Amino acid sequence: MTTATGTEGRTAPTLELRSVAKSFGAVAALRSGTLEVAPGSIHALVGENGAGKSTLVKIVAGVHRRDSGVFRLLGEDVDFGSTADSKSAGVAVIYQEPTLFPDLSVAENIFMGRHPLGRGRRIDRTRMYDESNALFARLGVTIDPRRVANGLSIADQQLIEIAKAISLDAKLLVMDEPTAALSGNEVARLFAVARSLRDEGRALVFISHRFDEVFDLCDTVTVMRDGAYVSTHLVAETTEAEIVSRMVGREVAELFPKTPAAIGDVVLDIQGLGSTGEFHDISFQVRAGEIVGLAGLVGAGRSEIARAVFGVDGYDEGRVTLHGKAVPKKQPRAAIRAGMAFVPEDRRQQGLVIEGSVARNIASVIRGGLAKGGLLTAAAENKASAPWASRLQVKTSALDMRAATMSGGNQQKVVIAKWLATDPKLLIIDEPTRGIDVGTKAEVHRLLSDLAGQGLAILMISSELPEVLGMADRVLVVCEGRLTADIAREDATPENVMAAATRSAPTAPPTKEPVS
Amino acid sequence: MSTATLHPSQESAATRVVQTLLRSRELAIVIVLALILVVATTRRSSFVFSADGWRDTLLAPSILLLLAVGQMVVVVTRNVDLSVGSTLGITAYATGKIFVSNPETSVLVVFAAGLALGAVVGALNGLLVTVFKVPALVITLGTMYVLRGALTHEVGSDRMTAGDYPAHFEKLGNQQVLTIPVLTIIALVVVALVGYYLHTARGGRELYAIGSDPDAADLYGLPSGRRVLGAFVLCGALAGLAGVFSAARYATAFSGTGSGIELQAVAAVVIGGVAIFGGSGTVWGAAIGAFLLVTINRALPILGISEFWQGAVVGALIIGSIVLDRVLSIRRTHKLVEARDHA
Numbered sequence: 001m002t003t004a005t006g007t008e009g010r011t012a013p014t015l016e017l018r019s020v021a022k023s024f025g026a027v028a029a030l031r032s033g034t035l036e037v038a039p040g041s042i043h044a045l046v047g048e049n050g051a052g053k054s055t056l057v058k059i060v061a062g063v064h065r066r067d068s069g070v071f072r073l074l075g076e077d078v079d080f081g082s083t084a085d086s087k088s089a090g091v092a093v094i095y096q097e098p099t100l101f102p103d104l105s106v107a108e109n110i111f112m113g114r115h116p117l118g119r120g121r122r123i124d125r126t127r128m129y130d131e132s133n134a135l136f137a138r139l140g141v142t143i144d145p146r147r148v149a150n151g152l153s154i155a156d157q158q159l160i161e162i163a164k165a166i167s168l169d170a171k172l173l174v175m176d177e178p179t180a181a182l183s184g185n186e187v188a189r190l191f192a193v194a195r196s197l198r199d200e201g202r203a204l205v206f207i208s209h210r211f212d213e214v215f216d217l218c219d220t221v222t223v224m225r226d227g228a229y230v231s232t233h234l235v236a237e238t239t240e241a242e243i244v245s246r247m248v249g250r251e252v253a254e255l256f257p258k259t260p261a262a263i264g265d266v267v268l269d270i271q272g273l274g275s276t277g278e279f280h281d282i283s284f285q286v287r288a289g290e291i292v293g294l295a296g297l298v299g300a301g302r303s304e305i306a307r308a309v310f311g312v313d314g315y316d317e318g319r320v321t322l323h324g325k326a327v328p329k330k331q332p333r334a335a336i337r338a339g340m341a342f343v344p345e346d347r348r349q350q351g352l353v354i355e356g357s358v359a360r361n362i363a364s365v366i367r368g369g370l371a372k373g374g375l376l377t378a379a380a381e382n383k384a385s386a387p388w389a390s391r392l393q394v395k396t397s398a399l400d401m402r403a404a405t406m407s408g409g410n411q412q413k414v415v416i417a418k419w420l421a422t423d424p425k426l427l428i429i430d431e432p433t434r435g436i437d438v439g440t441k442a443e444v445h446r447l448l449s450d451l452a453g454q455g456l457a458i459l460m461i462s463s464e465l466p467e468v469l470g471m472a473d474r475v476l477v478v479c480e481g482r483l484t485a486d487i488a489r490e491d492a493t494p495e496n497v498m499a500a501a502t503r504s505a506p507t508a509p510p511t512k513e514p515v516s
Numbered sequence: 517m518s519t520a521t522l523h524p525s526q527e528s529a530a531t532r533v534v535q536t537l538l539r540s541r542e543l544a545i546v547i548v549l550a551l552i553l554v555v556a557t558t559r560r561s562s563f564v565f566s567a568d569g570w571r572d573t574l575l576a577p578s579i580l581l582l583l584a585v586g587q588m589v590v591v592v593t594r595n596v597d598l599s600v601g602s603t604l605g606i607t608a609y610a611t612g613k614i615f616v617s618n619p620e621t622s623v624l625v626v627f628a629a630g631l632a633l634g635a636v637v638g639a640l641n642g643l644l645v646t647v648f649k650v651p652a653l654v655i656t657l658g659t660m661y662v663l664r665g666a667l668t669h670e671v672g673s674d675r676m677t678a679g680d681y682p683a684h685f686e687k688l689g690n691q692q693v694l695t696i697p698v699l700t701i702i703a704l705v706v707v708a709l710v711g712y713y714l715h716t717a718r719g720g721r722e723l724y725a726i727g728s729d730p731d732a733a734d735l736y737g738l739p740s741g742r743r744v745l746g747a748f749v750l751c752g753a754l755a756g757l758a759g760v761f762s763a764a765r766y767a768t769a770f771s772g773t774g775s776g777i778e779l780q781a782v783a784a785v786v787i788g789g790v791a792i793f794g795g796s797g798t799v800w801g802a803a804i805g806a807f808l809l810v811t812i813n814r815a816l817p818i819l820g821i822s823e824f825w826q827g828a829v830v831g832a833l834i835i836g837s838i839v840l841d842r843v844l845s846i847r848r849t850h851k852l853v854e855a856r857d858h859a
Contacts, residue, residue, distance in 0.1 A: 101725045101732055104721075108725075
C-alpha cells in the first residue's frame, strides 16, 4: 500500500484519525480507519459500500464510540459519547437525507436547542429569524426562515444543515453523499457553498460515489477498502483510474459491459401516454434483447412514466401493450401476469421487505405458486430461491439472513432475483446502481447485459450518464414530462443527451434524430 | 399551528398575525364551540344566562382542561398517557383520606399532595417509557390497570362521601370570583403557564422537536429522555391536581372515579388540533377541545339528542377533526411542494 501524504504539517490538522477500529459484536465494521483533514481543505473519502466510511463518519459524529485508535480534533484528543459532544466540539455532519423537524420552522431547525434568548430566558424569535436570514445571505441563498421545513427540497434541507453548521461555527463539516438526490444546478450551488466554507478555513470531508464531483471539488482524496485505510492522494496528482483500482483492489477494465444482443420483436409498446401534471404524449417501444435507457434530469418524469407503465399509478390517456396485448391501467398484478417486472428506485422502501429473509424476498412475488393448501413454508421459499440467489451471485451466508443487513449491491441482486423468478418478458429498472459500490455496479451491469442477451426487454432509468451511454441500445431522453430525443447507441454522446435533457421545449414533438 | 404562507417575510407583522389566526385550527373549534353555545342558549336561555348555567359552563370543563393540558404535552412528544384517569381516581380518594385523618388540613397542603402523588405516577410512566423504550401506549395502558386495580383493592366497595371532606374544601369546589369559578381560574392559569412555556422556552420547543422527529432530536443532541420524562411528570402532576379538583367539585371518590376520562383527555387533544404523532398543536387548542367536549355533552340533551348518542357524537367529532387535519396537511404539503417546483 502506498501512502502519499498530501498535507504539510504546518498547522495541526482539523481532524486526525489513526488506526481507528470499531466492531459490532463479531463484525468488524472498521478495522483500521485513518484520515487526516487539514483546515481549509476539502477532503474526499471514497470507497465501496461496506468499506467502513459510514462507520468512520459515525465515530466522528459521536453516534458510535471507537474501540481503539487515535482520534484528534484540532490537535486535541477527543472521545465523543454522544452527538451533542461532537457538535459542541465543532463537528457538523450533513447526511444524504437531512433529518430535520418537518413540523417546525426553518429557523427553529437551525437553532433548536440553542435558540437565541431574550429577557427572562424567553426565545427571541425576531433575532432568530434575523440570524437565519443572515446565515442564508452568507450562503447566497434565499429560504424563508419562518416557513415549516416540511415540503422543502433535499437541496434546501442540506443548506439548512449547513447554515446550522455555520451558526455553530463548526470547524469540520462532513457531507455524506450530499449530491445523490440533487439536480445539476443544486449541485453547483452546494459546491459554491462548500468552496466558500473552505476559503474561510474550515475543513470539509466529502463522501461521494461520483468521481467527477470528487475531482471537481476536492483537493485531497482518501481511499478506504474493507474497513481499512488504503491511501491518500492529492487530487491534482492522481487519476480516476488509479482511485478506482485502489478502491476495488483490482483494475476495473470495463464498468459498463453491454454486449450486443440480437434485437427481436416488440415487447412493450407505449402509445400517447399522458398524465396531467406528470408527463405528456409518451410513445416508444422496447424490443426483446434491447436495453432502452430513459435519461433525463431528476424530476423530469422518468420514474412517473415507469410507474404508470407498471400500473402503480394511473394515467389519463394513451395505452400500454405488452406482446400485442393491452395491459390494463393501474393494476400492477395484471402487469405482473402479463410479464412485467419492476425494480423500483428506492430499494429499501419499495423493493424489499427489508426485515424479511433473503429467501422470503426472492420468493415474495411467486409465493402464490409455492404455497400448498394456503400455507407457505420457509423450506419451500428456500428451495425456490436458492437457484436464483446463486445464479445472481448474491453474497449471503444463508438464505434466511435478513435483507436489511446486506450491502446495497446484494440487496439490488435480491430484488432482481425476485423478479426473474416470475419469468418476466420486460424488466423495468429504476436507477439500477444507485448507492451501489463500483465493484458490484459492474456485476449488476453484466447481469443486465446477460439478461438482455437471453431475450429480455429492459427499460432502464438512470441518472448516471456513463451508465446510460454504456448500457443502452437506445437512449430516450425525457425533459419536463416529454420525450425530447430518441438516440441510437452509436450516436449517443454525453453532449447530445444532456442537451435534450435540459432543453425546455414544451411544444416540440419528439425527435427521431440525435439532438446536437 | 403552522401556516402555508410562503413569503411572509415580505408581509407586515400584523398581516401575518391575522393570517395565522384565520388559518389556525384553534379558530375552527372556537367557532364550533360558539355555535353550540348559541344554539343551546337559543333553545334554553338558562344554558348560559343563569347563575347556575353560567357557572356550569365554566366549571364543568375545569377537570378535563387540566387533563387535556397534561395530555397535550405528552402527545406533542409522540407519546400518550392513558393512566391519567387512574391517577385522578387515586388522588381524589387520597384527598379524602387526608381529610379523614385530619379535617383541619390546609387546602394548599392537599393541592401539593395531589400534585406530588400525580408527579410520582408520571415519573414512573416516564421512566418506563424512556429507559425501556417501550411504546407509551402499552406502558400507560399497563399502569392504568395496575393503578386502578390497586385503588379498587384499597377502596373496595367503600366510598368517600360529602361528609368525609371538610366544608371549606367543598366550598372551594363551587366558589366563584367575579362569577368565575376558582377551579376554572386555576385551570386557566395552568393552561397559560404551560402554553407560555411551550411557546417561549427552549425546553418547550424541544418537546415539539422530539415529537416531530425523534431520530432527528437524537442527532441534534437534544436531551430527549429527560424532556419526555418531564412531560410525563407534568402530565401526572396535572392528573393528580385534577383528582383534587374532582374531590372538591363532587365531594365523592370511589374505586371507579375518573375511569374512562383518560380517553376524553386524548379526544380533547385530538379535537384541539394536536397531531397524534406529535410535533404540532397548541395547548390552547387542547384546552378549547376540552371545553368543546364538555359543552357538547351538556348541550346534547337540550338539543333533543338522547344521551345514548353522546358517545357517537364525540366519536364523530374525533374522526371529523382527524380527517380535517389530514386533508389540511395534505393540501399544505401539496402547496409547499408546488411552490417549490415553480420557484
